[in-house]
Amino acid sequence: MEKSFYDRVYEVVRRIPRGRVTTYGIIANYLGSKGSARMVGWALNSNHIEVPAHRVVNRNGLLTGKAHFGDIYMMENLLEQEGIEVKNNQIQNFEELIWIPDEVNPILLY
């Protein structure tokens, strides 16, 4: 069975360092399909393996996927356990926490 788009998403997500986050769009862009941010989320939705999906949020730093963690507070709790401050589904200091594949540093692409 060849590697599917999903598998690559899993690989990237697994590489996200603890205490860091990234976005659907960044992952999609890294995988080559810059318009397929939706696929990333969907890949996680179909995910049967264990990946830190809670470290993936939308481009605003909003926990849009929280509903898929069983409890809507699960995702937030997981992030806070890693030292990430979340308030009202919004990650604080989001831009400083963004991690990008193949980048060793935290990035400040703005």
Next chain:
DNA sequence: TTTATGACTTTGC
């Protein structure tokens, strides 16, 4: 093969 879907993103009003 065609259609539907979605844990997104961007643009336009």
Next chain:
DNA sequence: AGCAAAGCCATAA
């Protein structure tokens, strides 16, 4: 500023 609609594209059926 805030909401609506379209764009996006890999998978499942």
